[in-house]
Amino acid sequence: MHMEIPDIKNVPYPGPEAGKSALRSILKTRNILxxxxxxxSEMGDVFRIPLPGFQPIFLIxxxxxxxxxxxxxxxxxxxxxFDPVTKLLNxxxxxxxxxxxxxxxxxxxxxLHKHAIHDYFPKMLIRTDEVINKWQDGFEIDMLxxxxxxxxxxxxxxxxxxxFSKELENLWFDIKNILKYxxxxxxxxxxxxxxxGYGRSIHRINLFFYQIISERKKSGQKGTDLLSLLLENPxxxxxxxxxxxxxxxxxxxxTSTATLSWTLYLLSMHPVILQRVQQEVSDVLxxxxxxLESIYKLDYLEMVIKETLRLYPPIHIGNRIAxxxxxxxxxxIPAGSRVVYSIYLSHxxxxxxxxxxxxxxxxxxxxxxxxxxxxxxxxxxxxxxxxIGMAFAMIEAKLILARIIQRFNIINKNTHLVKPYMGAxxxxxxxxxxxxxxxxxxxxxx
Ligand code: HEM
Numbered sequence: 354m355h356m357e358i359p360d361i362k363n364v365p366y367p368g369p370e371a372g373k374s375a376l377r378s379i380l381k382t383r384n385i386l387x388x389x390x391x392x393x394s395e396m397g398d399v400f401r402i403p404l405p406g407f408q409p410i411f412l413i414x415x416x417x418x419x420x421x422x423x424x425x426x427x428x429x430x431x432x433x434x435f436d437p438v439t440k441l442l443n444x445x446x447x448x449x450x451x452x453x454x455x456x457x458x459x460x461x462x463x464x465l466h467k468h469a470i471h472d473y474f475p476k477m478l479i480r481t482d483e484v485i486n487k488w489q490d491g492f493e494i495d496m497l498x499x500x501x502x503x504x505x506x507x508x509x510x511x512x513x514x515x516x517f518s519k520e521l522e523n524l525w526f527d528i529k530n531i532l533k534y535x536x537x538x539x540x541x542x543x544x545x546x547x548x549x550g551y552g553r554s555i556h557r558i559n560l561f562f563y564q565i566i567s568e569r570k571k572s573g574q575k576g577t578d579l580l581s582l583l584l585e586n587p588x589x590x591x592x593x594x595x596x597x598x599x600x601x602x603x604x605x606x607x608t609s610t611a612t613l614s615w616t617l618y619l620l621s622m623h624p625v626i627l628q629r630v631q632q633e634v635s636d637v638l639x640x641x642x643x644x645l646e647s648i649y650k651l652d653y654l655e656m657v658i659k660e661t662l663r664l665y666p667p668i669h670i671g672n673r674i675a676x677x678x679x680x681x682x683x684x685x686i687p688a689g690s691r692v693v694y695s696i697y698l699s700h701x702x703x704x705x706x707x708x709x710x711x712x713x714x715x716x717x718x719x720x721x722x723x724x725x726x727x728x729x730x731x732x733x734x735x736x737x738x739x740x741i742g743m744a745f746a747m748i749e750a751k752l753i754l755a756r757i758i759q760r761f762n763i764i765n766k767n768t769h770l771v772k773p774y775m776g777a778x779x780x781x782x783x784x785x786x787x788x789x790x791x792x793x794x795x796x797x798x799x
Contacts, residue, residue, distance in 0.1 A: 422735035445600030621765035
Protein backbone atom coordinates (compact mmCIF):
# COMPACT_ATOMS: atom_id res chain seq x y z
CA MET A 354 0.00 0.00 0.00
CA HIS A 355 1.38 3.42 -0.87
CA MET A 356 0.55 6.94 0.12
CA GLU A 357 -0.82 9.33 -2.48
CA ILE A 358 1.69 11.97 -3.51
CA PRO A 359 0.07 15.43 -3.46
CA ASP A 360 1.02 18.07 -6.00
CA ILE A 361 3.43 20.40 -4.19
CA LYS A 362 5.26 21.77 -7.21
CA ASN A 363 5.05 25.33 -5.98
CA VAL A 364 7.12 24.62 -2.87
CA PRO A 365 10.80 25.32 -3.61
CA TYR A 366 13.27 22.47 -3.49
CA PRO A 367 17.03 22.40 -3.79
CA GLY A 368 17.39 19.95 -6.68
CA PRO A 369 17.74 16.18 -6.69
CA GLU A 370 21.27 16.27 -5.23
CA ALA A 371 19.99 17.45 -1.83
CA GLY A 372 17.41 14.66 -1.84
CA LYS A 373 20.10 12.12 -2.58
CA SER A 374 22.43 13.41 0.10
CA ALA A 375 19.56 13.48 2.63
CA LEU A 376 18.79 9.88 1.71
CA ARG A 377 22.43 8.84 2.03
CA SER A 378 22.72 10.59 5.39
CA ILE A 379 19.54 9.04 6.79
CA LEU A 380 20.64 5.55 5.81
CA LYS A 381 24.34 5.82 6.60
CA THR A 382 24.91 8.20 9.51
CA ARG A 383 21.35 8.71 10.78
CA ASN A 384 21.99 12.41 10.75
CA ILE A 385 20.46 14.69 8.14
CA LEU A 386 20.87 17.78 10.27
CA UNK A 387 23.82 19.12 8.28
CA UNK A 388 22.00 18.57 4.99
CA UNK A 389 18.90 20.31 6.34
CA UNK A 390 20.96 23.22 7.65
CA UNK A 391 22.56 23.80 4.28
CA UNK A 392 19.26 23.46 2.39
CA UNK A 393 17.67 25.90 4.84
CA SER A 394 20.38 28.50 4.28
CA GLU A 395 20.06 28.06 0.51
CA MET A 396 16.27 27.92 0.18
CA GLY A 397 14.85 29.90 3.12
CA ASP A 398 12.10 29.01 5.57
CA VAL A 399 9.88 26.93 3.26
CA PHE A 400 11.29 24.05 1.24
CA ARG A 401 10.71 20.44 0.39
CA ILE A 402 13.15 17.58 0.25
CA PRO A 403 12.58 15.20 -2.66
CA LEU A 404 12.86 11.70 -1.21
CA PRO A 405 11.78 8.42 -2.79
CA GLY A 406 8.03 8.04 -2.29
CA PHE A 407 7.36 11.34 -0.56
CA GLN A 408 8.52 14.93 -0.27
CA PRO A 409 8.27 16.39 3.24
CA ILE A 410 7.62 20.14 3.30
CA PHE A 411 9.75 21.88 5.92
CA LEU A 412 8.40 25.02 7.56
CA ILE A 413 11.00 26.84 9.66
CA UNK A 414 10.99 29.73 12.13
CA UNK A 415 8.54 31.28 14.58
CA UNK A 416 5.67 31.86 12.14
CA UNK A 417 5.94 28.29 10.91
CA UNK A 418 6.04 26.89 14.43
CA UNK A 419 2.94 28.84 15.36
CA UNK A 420 1.18 27.79 12.14
CA UNK A 421 1.83 24.09 12.78
CA UNK A 422 1.30 23.89 16.52
CA UNK A 423 -1.38 26.53 17.12
CA UNK A 424 -3.26 28.19 14.28
CA UNK A 425 -3.61 25.19 11.94
CA UNK A 426 -3.31 22.58 14.62
CA UNK A 427 -6.66 20.95 13.75
CA UNK A 428 -5.79 20.74 10.04
CA UNK A 429 -2.39 19.18 10.60
CA UNK A 430 -2.83 15.68 11.92
CA UNK A 431 -0.23 13.72 13.86
CA UNK A 432 -1.52 10.22 13.29
CA UNK A 433 -0.01 8.29 10.42
CA UNK A 434 -1.05 4.64 10.20
CA PHE A 435 2.18 3.73 8.38
CA ASP A 436 4.40 5.11 11.11
CA PRO A 437 5.85 2.51 13.53
CA VAL A 438 5.22 4.99 16.37
CA THR A 439 1.47 4.68 15.65
CA LYS A 440 1.72 0.91 15.27
CA LEU A 441 3.49 0.60 18.62
CA LEU A 442 1.51 3.12 20.65
CA ASN A 443 -1.88 2.30 19.12
CA UNK A 444 -4.13 4.87 20.83
CA UNK A 445 -1.48 6.52 22.98
CA UNK A 446 -2.02 10.26 23.45
CA UNK A 447 0.97 11.15 21.26
CA UNK A 448 -0.49 9.55 18.13
CA UNK A 449 -4.12 10.63 18.39
CA UNK A 450 -5.80 13.75 17.03
CA UNK A 451 -8.74 16.08 17.55
CA UNK A 452 -11.31 15.57 20.29
CA UNK A 453 -10.11 12.09 21.15
CA UNK A 454 -6.62 13.46 21.79
CA UNK A 455 -8.00 16.26 23.94
CA UNK A 456 -10.04 13.83 26.05
CA UNK A 457 -6.97 11.67 26.67
CA UNK A 458 -4.97 14.76 27.54
CA UNK A 459 -7.63 15.90 30.01
CA UNK A 460 -7.57 12.48 31.71
CA UNK A 461 -3.77 12.22 31.93
CA UNK A 462 -2.87 15.81 32.84
CA UNK A 463 -3.48 15.64 36.63
CA UNK A 464 -0.69 13.04 36.96
CA LEU A 465 1.77 15.49 35.40
CA HIS A 466 0.55 18.63 37.08
CA LYS A 467 3.12 20.62 39.03
CA HIS A 468 1.58 19.51 42.36
CA ALA A 469 1.85 15.85 41.42
CA ILE A 470 5.48 16.36 40.45
CA HIS A 471 6.18 17.86 43.84
CA ASP A 472 4.99 14.58 45.36
CA TYR A 473 7.27 12.64 42.98
CA PHE A 474 10.35 14.62 44.01
CA PRO A 475 11.57 12.32 46.84
CA LYS A 476 11.35 9.32 44.49
CA MET A 477 13.37 11.18 41.87
CA LEU A 478 16.14 11.77 44.39
CA ILE A 479 16.18 8.19 45.69
CA ARG A 480 16.32 6.76 42.15
CA THR A 481 19.13 9.13 41.17
CA ASP A 482 21.17 8.06 44.17
CA GLU A 483 20.42 4.41 43.48
CA VAL A 484 22.31 4.68 40.20
CA ILE A 485 25.09 7.12 41.06
CA ASN A 486 25.96 5.36 44.33
CA LYS A 487 27.38 2.61 42.13
CA TRP A 488 29.80 4.94 40.30
CA GLN A 489 33.34 4.19 41.24
CA ASP A 490 36.02 6.74 41.74
CA GLY A 491 38.18 7.40 38.70
CA PHE A 492 36.33 5.15 36.25
CA GLU A 493 35.09 6.12 32.82
CA ILE A 494 31.31 5.84 32.55
CA ASP A 495 28.96 6.16 29.60
CA MET A 496 26.49 8.79 30.73
CA LEU A 497 24.08 7.92 27.95
CA UNK A 498 23.61 4.52 29.60
CA UNK A 499 23.59 5.83 33.16
CA UNK A 500 21.09 8.59 32.44
CA UNK A 501 18.77 6.08 30.78
CA UNK A 502 18.86 3.93 33.92
CA UNK A 503 17.96 6.88 36.15
CA UNK A 504 15.22 8.09 33.79
CA UNK A 505 13.66 4.62 33.55
CA UNK A 506 13.67 4.07 37.31
CA UNK A 507 12.11 7.49 37.85
CA UNK A 508 9.38 7.28 35.22
CA UNK A 509 8.17 3.88 36.48
CA UNK A 510 8.39 4.75 40.17
CA UNK A 511 6.61 8.09 39.85
CA UNK A 512 3.89 7.33 37.30
CA UNK A 513 3.16 3.69 38.21
CA UNK A 514 4.64 3.22 41.71
CA UNK A 515 6.70 0.35 40.29
CA UNK A 516 10.25 -0.52 41.27
CA PHE A 517 11.91 -0.99 37.90
CA SER A 518 15.34 -1.99 39.27
CA LYS A 519 15.06 -5.66 38.31
CA GLU A 520 13.61 -4.91 34.91
CA LEU A 521 16.50 -2.62 34.03
CA GLU A 522 18.47 -5.71 33.18
CA ASN A 523 15.58 -7.97 32.08
CA LEU A 524 14.07 -5.48 29.67
CA TRP A 525 17.12 -3.40 28.68
CA PHE A 526 17.53 -5.03 25.28
CA ASP A 527 13.80 -4.89 24.57
CA ILE A 528 13.58 -1.21 25.48
CA LYS A 529 16.52 -0.34 23.21
CA ASN A 530 15.00 -2.53 20.51
CA ILE A 531 11.58 -0.84 20.53
CA LEU A 532 13.34 2.53 20.41
CA LYS A 533 15.14 1.28 17.32
CA TYR A 534 11.81 0.14 15.89
CA UNK A 535 10.41 3.68 16.08
CA UNK A 536 13.61 5.42 14.91
CA UNK A 537 13.89 6.75 11.35
CA UNK A 538 15.13 4.22 8.82
CA UNK A 539 14.43 2.68 5.47
CA UNK A 540 10.78 2.08 6.42
CA UNK A 541 10.20 5.83 5.91
CA UNK A 542 10.47 5.28 2.16
CA UNK A 543 8.61 2.00 2.04
CA UNK A 544 6.22 1.30 4.89
CA UNK A 545 5.55 -2.20 3.50
CA UNK A 546 9.13 -3.33 3.93
CA UNK A 547 9.28 -6.32 6.32
CA UNK A 548 10.86 -5.44 9.67
CA UNK A 549 11.75 -8.64 11.47
CA GLY A 550 13.49 -8.67 14.84
CA TYR A 551 11.13 -6.52 16.88
CA GLY A 552 8.06 -8.68 17.56
CA ARG A 553 9.49 -10.48 20.60
CA SER A 554 10.58 -7.24 22.27
CA ILE A 555 7.21 -5.61 21.70
CA HIS A 556 5.54 -8.73 23.12
CA ARG A 557 7.74 -8.73 26.24
CA ILE A 558 7.13 -5.02 26.87
CA ASN A 559 3.37 -5.53 26.43
CA LEU A 560 3.42 -8.41 28.91
CA PHE A 561 5.22 -6.23 31.41
CA PHE A 562 2.65 -3.42 31.19
CA TYR A 563 -0.38 -5.74 31.23
CA GLN A 564 1.05 -7.42 34.31
CA ILE A 565 1.46 -4.10 36.13
CA ILE A 566 -2.12 -3.20 35.27
CA SER A 567 -3.53 -6.51 36.47
CA GLU A 568 -1.46 -6.55 39.67
CA ARG A 569 -2.62 -3.07 40.58
CA LYS A 570 -6.22 -4.02 39.86
CA LYS A 571 -5.94 -7.09 42.07
CA SER A 572 -4.28 -5.20 44.91
CA GLY A 573 -7.05 -2.59 44.96
CA GLN A 574 -4.34 -0.08 45.93
CA LYS A 575 -5.47 3.52 45.41
CA GLY A 576 -3.08 6.36 44.77
CA THR A 577 -2.52 9.59 42.93
CA ASP A 578 -0.14 8.26 40.29
CA LEU A 579 -1.01 7.93 36.61
CA LEU A 580 -1.85 4.24 36.84
CA SER A 581 -4.40 4.83 39.62
CA LEU A 582 -5.87 7.75 37.74
CA LEU A 583 -6.42 5.71 34.58
CA LEU A 584 -7.75 2.65 36.41
CA GLU A 585 -10.35 4.78 38.18
CA ASN A 586 -11.56 6.23 34.87
CA PRO A 587 -14.28 4.02 33.31
CA UNK A 588 -13.42 5.28 29.80
CA UNK A 589 -10.10 3.42 29.93
CA UNK A 590 -9.92 -0.25 28.93
CA UNK A 591 -6.81 -2.25 29.82
CA UNK A 592 -5.58 -1.83 26.26
CA UNK A 593 -6.08 1.94 26.39
CA UNK A 594 -4.23 2.09 29.71
CA UNK A 595 -1.38 0.06 28.22
CA UNK A 596 -1.24 2.52 25.30
CA UNK A 597 -0.89 5.53 27.60
CA UNK A 598 1.60 3.88 29.96
CA UNK A 599 3.83 2.79 27.10
CA UNK A 600 3.57 6.25 25.50
CA UNK A 601 4.63 8.03 28.66
CA UNK A 602 7.27 5.41 29.38
CA UNK A 603 8.93 6.10 26.02
CA UNK A 604 8.22 9.83 25.67
CA UNK A 605 9.09 10.42 29.32
CA UNK A 606 12.40 8.60 29.55
CA UNK A 607 14.16 8.71 26.17
CA THR A 608 13.90 12.52 25.96
CA SER A 609 15.25 12.96 29.49
CA THR A 610 18.06 10.51 28.77
CA ALA A 611 19.15 12.60 25.78
CA THR A 612 18.78 15.93 27.63
CA LEU A 613 20.81 14.78 30.61
CA SER A 614 23.60 13.19 28.62
CA TRP A 615 23.90 16.15 26.22
CA THR A 616 24.04 18.53 29.20
CA LEU A 617 26.77 16.53 30.90
CA TYR A 618 28.64 16.37 27.61
CA LEU A 619 28.43 20.13 26.98
CA LEU A 620 29.39 20.93 30.58
CA SER A 621 32.39 18.62 30.34
CA MET A 622 33.49 20.47 27.18
CA HIS A 623 33.05 23.95 28.72
CA PRO A 624 35.01 24.11 31.98
CA VAL A 625 34.20 27.74 32.77
CA ILE A 626 30.47 27.09 32.52
CA LEU A 627 30.85 23.85 34.49
CA GLN A 628 32.66 25.71 37.21
CA ARG A 629 29.88 28.28 37.45
CA VAL A 630 27.32 25.47 37.79
CA GLN A 631 29.45 23.76 40.45
CA GLN A 632 29.66 27.02 42.39
CA GLU A 633 25.91 27.57 42.18
CA VAL A 634 25.14 24.00 43.27
CA SER A 635 27.56 24.29 46.15
CA ASP A 636 26.19 27.69 47.28
CA VAL A 637 22.53 26.70 47.01
CA LEU A 638 22.68 23.15 48.37
CA UNK A 639 25.30 24.02 50.96
CA UNK A 640 26.22 20.36 51.43
CA UNK A 641 22.60 19.27 51.95
CA UNK A 642 20.41 16.94 49.94
CA UNK A 643 18.57 18.76 47.16
CA UNK A 644 15.02 19.77 48.08
CA LEU A 645 12.30 21.10 45.86
CA GLU A 646 12.92 24.58 47.27
CA SER A 647 16.64 24.44 46.56
CA ILE A 648 16.10 23.07 43.06
CA TYR A 649 13.96 26.09 42.20
CA LYS A 650 16.88 28.33 43.17
CA LEU A 651 19.32 26.80 40.66
CA ASP A 652 18.80 29.49 38.03
CA TYR A 653 22.07 29.10 36.18
CA LEU A 654 21.71 25.33 35.95
CA GLU A 655 18.28 25.92 34.42
CA MET A 656 19.85 28.25 31.84
CA VAL A 657 22.40 25.56 31.01
CA ILE A 658 19.67 22.96 30.47
CA LYS A 659 17.67 25.35 28.30
CA GLU A 660 20.71 26.12 26.17
CA THR A 661 21.39 22.39 25.81
CA LEU A 662 17.80 21.89 24.66
CA ARG A 663 18.29 24.68 22.14
CA LEU A 664 21.40 23.12 20.60
CA TYR A 665 20.28 19.51 20.80
CA PRO A 666 16.50 19.36 21.13
CA PRO A 667 15.75 15.66 21.81
CA ILE A 668 12.60 15.93 19.67
CA HIS A 669 14.18 17.80 16.80
CA ILE A 670 11.24 17.72 14.38
CA GLY A 671 7.49 17.45 14.51
CA ASN A 672 5.78 15.55 11.69
CA ARG A 673 2.24 16.25 10.55
CA ILE A 674 -0.06 15.41 7.63
CA ALA A 675 -2.24 18.13 6.07
CA UNK A 676 -5.90 17.13 6.47
CA UNK A 677 -7.02 19.73 3.91
CA UNK A 678 -5.48 22.20 1.47
CA UNK A 679 -3.55 24.90 3.34
CA UNK A 680 -1.50 27.96 2.45
CA UNK A 681 1.59 29.14 4.30
CA UNK A 682 3.32 32.39 3.30
CA UNK A 683 1.82 32.10 -0.17
CA UNK A 684 2.84 28.45 -0.68
CA UNK A 685 0.10 25.96 -1.34
CA ILE A 686 0.21 22.85 0.84
CA PRO A 687 -2.26 20.35 -0.62
CA ALA A 688 -4.19 17.89 1.55
CA GLY A 689 -2.13 14.77 2.19
CA SER A 690 1.26 16.60 2.24
CA ARG A 691 3.76 15.68 4.89
CA VAL A 692 4.53 18.85 6.86
CA VAL A 693 7.48 19.11 9.20
CA TYR A 694 8.32 21.82 11.72
CA SER A 695 11.99 21.67 12.59
CA ILE A 696 12.75 22.55 16.18
CA TYR A 697 16.45 22.05 15.46
CA LEU A 698 16.59 24.53 12.56
CA SER A 699 14.44 27.07 14.39
CA HIS A 700 16.79 26.87 17.36
CA UNK A 701 19.75 27.62 15.10
CA UNK A 702 18.05 30.14 12.85
CA UNK A 703 20.60 32.91 12.23
CA UNK A 704 17.85 35.57 12.09
CA UNK A 705 16.97 34.93 15.72
CA UNK A 706 20.13 33.62 17.38
CA UNK A 707 23.64 35.14 17.39
CA UNK A 708 26.43 32.54 17.10
CA UNK A 709 23.77 29.84 16.79
CA UNK A 710 26.21 26.93 17.04
CA UNK A 711 27.83 28.18 20.28
CA UNK A 712 26.96 26.95 23.77
CA UNK A 713 26.04 30.16 25.61
CA UNK A 714 23.67 29.64 28.57
CA UNK A 715 23.48 33.41 29.18
CA UNK A 716 21.03 33.59 26.28
CA UNK A 717 18.49 32.39 28.80
CA UNK A 718 18.97 35.04 31.45
CA UNK A 719 15.89 37.06 32.46
CA UNK A 720 16.50 39.91 30.06
CA UNK A 721 17.01 37.69 27.02
CA UNK A 722 13.99 35.62 28.02
CA UNK A 723 11.85 38.78 28.13
CA UNK A 724 13.01 39.89 24.70
CA UNK A 725 12.77 36.56 22.92
CA UNK A 726 10.42 36.41 19.95
CA UNK A 727 7.68 33.87 20.75
CA UNK A 728 7.93 30.49 18.99
CA UNK A 729 11.66 30.82 18.21
CA UNK A 730 12.42 28.45 21.10
CA UNK A 731 10.30 25.29 21.09
CA UNK A 732 12.06 22.35 22.79
CA UNK A 733 8.73 21.20 24.22
CA UNK A 734 6.67 21.95 21.11
CA UNK A 735 3.71 24.31 21.35
CA UNK A 736 -0.07 24.68 21.42
CA UNK A 737 -2.56 22.11 22.71
CA UNK A 738 -0.29 19.18 22.12
CA UNK A 739 2.90 20.56 23.55
CA UNK A 740 4.86 18.36 25.91
CA ILE A 741 2.63 17.23 28.75
CA GLY A 742 5.75 16.31 30.73
CA MET A 743 7.54 19.67 30.52
CA ALA A 744 7.40 20.54 34.23
CA PHE A 745 8.30 16.95 35.13
CA ALA A 746 11.26 16.99 32.74
CA MET A 747 12.69 20.30 33.97
CA ILE A 748 12.49 19.45 37.67
CA GLU A 749 13.86 15.98 37.03
CA ALA A 750 16.78 17.28 34.94
CA LYS A 751 17.72 19.96 37.45
CA LEU A 752 17.59 17.52 40.35
CA ILE A 753 19.63 14.78 38.66
CA LEU A 754 22.30 17.17 37.36
CA ALA A 755 22.56 19.04 40.67
CA ARG A 756 22.95 15.76 42.53
CA ILE A 757 25.63 14.48 40.17
CA ILE A 758 27.53 17.77 40.31
CA GLN A 759 27.19 17.91 44.08
CA ARG A 760 28.70 14.45 44.50
CA PHE A 761 31.12 14.08 41.58
CA ASN A 762 33.63 15.91 39.47
CA ILE A 763 33.09 15.00 35.85
CA ILE A 764 36.07 14.87 33.52
CA ASN A 765 36.06 14.48 29.75
CA LYS A 766 39.31 13.09 28.37
CA ASN A 767 37.88 13.14 24.84
CA THR A 768 38.16 9.41 24.38
CA HIS A 769 35.28 9.46 21.88
CA LEU A 770 34.14 11.89 19.22
CA VAL A 771 30.48 12.69 19.95
CA LYS A 772 27.92 13.31 17.19
CA PRO A 773 24.16 13.76 17.14
CA TYR A 774 22.30 10.65 16.03
CA MET A 775 18.67 10.61 14.95
CA GLY A 776 17.28 7.73 16.94
CA ALA A 777 13.89 7.95 18.61
CA UNK A 778 15.38 11.19 20.01
CA UNK A 779 18.48 13.16 19.05
CA UNK A 780 21.15 11.28 20.98
CA UNK A 781 24.85 11.87 21.59
CA UNK A 782 26.56 8.91 19.94
CA UNK A 783 28.48 6.75 20.50
CA UNK A 784 27.82 7.95 24.06
CA UNK A 785 29.08 10.43 26.64
CA UNK A 786 32.15 8.90 28.24
CA UNK A 787 33.18 10.78 31.36
CA UNK A 788 35.49 10.03 34.25
CA UNK A 789 33.86 10.53 37.62
CA UNK A 790 35.69 11.60 40.75
CA UNK A 791 33.87 11.33 44.06
CA UNK A 792 33.60 14.48 46.14
CA UNK A 793 33.56 14.30 49.87
CA UNK A 794 29.89 15.11 50.59
CA UNK A 795 27.09 13.79 52.76
CA UNK A 796 25.04 11.02 51.18
CA UNK A 797 21.89 10.74 53.13
CA UNK A 798 19.14 9.53 50.81
CA UNK A 799 19.84 5.82 50.80
C1 HEM B 1 13.53 17.29 28.15
C2 HEM B 1 12.63 16.35 28.00
C3 HEM B 1 11.51 16.42 27.00
C4 HEM B 1 11.45 17.02 25.77
C5 HEM B 1 12.53 17.85 25.10
C6 HEM B 1 10.13 16.76 25.23
C7 HEM B 1 9.68 17.25 24.00
C8 HEM B 1 8.40 17.08 23.52
C9 HEM B 1 7.88 17.67 22.31
C10 HEM B 1 8.66 18.59 21.36
C11 HEM B 1 6.59 17.28 22.17
C12 HEM B 1 5.63 17.69 21.06
C13 HEM B 1 5.88 16.87 19.79
C14 HEM B 1 5.11 17.36 18.59
O1 HEM B 1 4.77 18.54 18.44
O2 HEM B 1 4.88 16.52 17.71
C15 HEM B 1 6.29 16.39 23.29
C16 HEM B 1 5.08 15.77 23.50
C17 HEM B 1 4.86 14.87 24.51
N1 HEM B 1 5.69 14.61 25.58
FE1 HEM B 1 7.53 15.38 25.91
N2 HEM B 1 9.45 15.98 26.11
C18 HEM B 1 10.24 15.76 27.21
C19 HEM B 1 9.91 15.04 28.35
C20 HEM B 1 8.72 14.41 28.55
C21 HEM B 1 8.34 13.72 29.77
C22 HEM B 1 9.21 13.64 31.03
C23 HEM B 1 7.11 13.16 29.55
C24 HEM B 1 6.25 12.34 30.47
C25 HEM B 1 6.45 12.20 31.75
C26 HEM B 1 6.72 13.51 28.19
C27 HEM B 1 5.56 13.12 27.57
C28 HEM B 1 5.09 13.65 26.37
C29 HEM B 1 3.81 13.29 25.79
C30 HEM B 1 2.82 12.26 26.33
C31 HEM B 1 3.67 14.07 24.63
C32 HEM B 1 2.46 14.10 23.71
C33 HEM B 1 1.54 15.19 24.20
C34 HEM B 1 0.27 15.32 23.39
O3 HEM B 1 0.19 14.81 22.27
O4 HEM B 1 -0.68 15.95 23.92
N3 HEM B 1 7.71 14.27 27.63
N4 HEM B 1 7.39 16.31 24.11
